[in-house]
Amino acid sequence: MVAVLKLKPNSNPRRSIVKAISWRILGSIDTAFWGWFFTGSFKIAGSIALFEIVTKVALYYLHERAWALSRFGLRQL
Numbered sequence: 001m002v003a004v005l006k007l008k009p010n011s012n013p014r015r016s017i018v019k020a021i022s023w024r025i026l027g028s029i030d031t032a033f034w035g036w037f038f039t040g041s042f043k044i045a046g047s048i049a050l051f052e053i054v055t056k057v058a059l060y061y062l063h064e065r066a067w068a069l070s071r072f073g074l075r076q077l
Contacts, residue, residue, distance in 0.1 A: 013065065020060040028053050 028049040035045030 012068075016064040016068065017057075017061055020057045020064060023060060024053050024057045027056065 031052055032045045032049035035048045036042055039045060
């Protein structure tokens with residue numbers, strides 16, 4: 001017999017925004033590194049990384065909230 005785990009929603013807006021910010025910090029470090037690597041300029045790399053933090057946190061948050069409303073892939077018992 002296969003055990004089925006009952007998934008209960010545990011996502012809330014505060015969790016989503018913290019996840020978005022922590023993910024973007026990691027992603028922005030990566031972007032800054034590659035920006036510096038390809039341009040040789042810390043100023044340009046930092047500008048790119050700072051700009052993308054704002055836009056991508058907002059996009060990730062909206063994406064996360066849309067998925068929190070979706071029942072796709074969840075099993076009901």
